[in-house]
Amino acid sequence: MSGLGGPVRWQPFPKGWTKYFREQTGKRFAWETVNAQCSAVAELYRNFYVSHATDLRAALGRAREVEHQYGFYLGSVTHPYWVRYPLIRHAWVRVGAEIHDPTRFCFYATQRSYVAIVLASDPAYDLGMNRVKQALGGRPMPAYDPSKRVDCTEPVILNIFDGAVDEERLIWLANCPPGHPVFCNEAHRRAVVRWFVEAGHGVWVPIDNRKGITV
Numbered sequence: 001m002s003g004l005g006g007p008v009r010w011q012p013f014p015k016g017w018t019k020y021f022r023e024q025t026g027k028r029f030a031w032e033t034v035n036a037q038c039s040a041v042a043e044l045y046r047n048f049y050v051s052h053a054t055d056l057r058a059a060l061g062r063a064r065e066v067e068h069q070y071g072f073y074l075g076s077v078t079h080p081y082w083v084r085y086p087l088i089r090h091a092w093v094r095v096g097a098e099i100h101d102p103t104r105f106c107f108y109a110t111q112r113s114y115v116a117i118v119l120a121s122d123p124a125y126d127l128g129m130n131r132v133k134q135a136l137g138g139r140p141m142p143a144y145d146p147s148k149r150v151d152c153t154e155p156v157i158l159n160i161f162d163g164a165v166d167e168e169r170l171i172w173l174a175n176c177p178p179g180h181p182v183f184c185n186e187a188h189r190r191a192v193v194r195w196f197v198e199a200g201h202g203v204w205v206p207i208d209n210r211k212g213i214t215v
Contacts, residue, residue: 004074004075004123004124005074005075005076005118005122005123005124006118006119006122006123006124007118008104008116008117008118009116009117009118010105010114010115010116010117011114011115011117012113012114012115013102013113013114013115014048014049016048017045017048020044020048021041021044021048024044025040025044037103038090038091038103038106039068039070039090039091041091041102041103042068042069042091042092042093042101042102042103043068043091045093045100045102045115046066046067046068046093049066049093049095049100050066066093066094066095066096067093067094068091068093069091069092069093069094069099069125069127070089070090070091070127070128070206070207071089071090071091071125071126071127071128071129071130072087072088072089072090072125072126072129072131072132073088073089073090073104073107073124073125073126074087074088074123074124074125074126074132075104075107075122075124075125076107076108076124077107077108078107078108078109078110079106079107079108079109080109082106082107087132088107089129090103090125091103092104092125094120096120097119097120098117098118098119098120099116099117099118099119099120099122099125100115100116100117101115101116101117101118101125102115102116104116128177128206128207128209129177129206130177130178130179130209133175133176133177134177134179134180139172141169141172141182142166142168142169142172144161144164144166144169145166145167145168146166148166148167148168149165149166150165150166150167150170151165152165152170152195152199154191154192154195156188156191156192156195157170157173157192157195160173160182160192170196170201170204171204173192174196174201174204174205174206175204175205175206177209178209190213193205193209193210193213194213197210
């Protein structure tokens with residue numbers, strides 16, 4: 001399946017990665033799904049890059065950020081397992097102006113055990129799944145269900161729903177990406193995200209949509 005994306009630089013895993021990976025995972029995956037495996041590997045790679053890869057210290061010094069990110073992979077796919085999926089949930093590591101993807105090789109039938117490195121702006125990576133959500137227009141606001149009412153004191157949320165707040169509407173709001181017309185401005189979106197976290201519903205908010213928001 002052809003997909004979006006620019007040139008890819010394939011690079012062998014850094015020295016010490018295999019030993020570190022086996023120490024952290026017990027030599028085999030222990031996660032329930034393939035997507036969870038990819039996310040876990042990306043997080044391990046990020047931690048390794050920061051703490052263990054001495055041969056990458058110079059590159060790390062030039063990087064402004066090293067961050068585990070999550071979203072959709074929209075690039076090309078040739079492996080029989082993945083070609084049946086129109087959208088693939090995926091995880092990778094942002095390193096300054098680049099993306100390092102330690103599991104992109106699994107989408108190809110021939111490439112094995114290499115880190116894929118692309119520009120951070122590469123369209124194959126949809127951070128927070130926001131581009132896909134915007135392209136699809138997102139699902140409409142659910143109808144209010146009084147039996148699932150949720151007490152909420154956040155003025156922005158009360159204004160959005162005219163006081164009629166229930167669980168399904170909150171889940172819908174939590175997944176509205178930055179720039180969605182439901183938010184009058186960025187300050188309102190930040191207030192909404194803070195309320196979700198403080199109210200114990202932070203799990204409903206995609207992690208990438210929380211970037212830069214402190215509670």
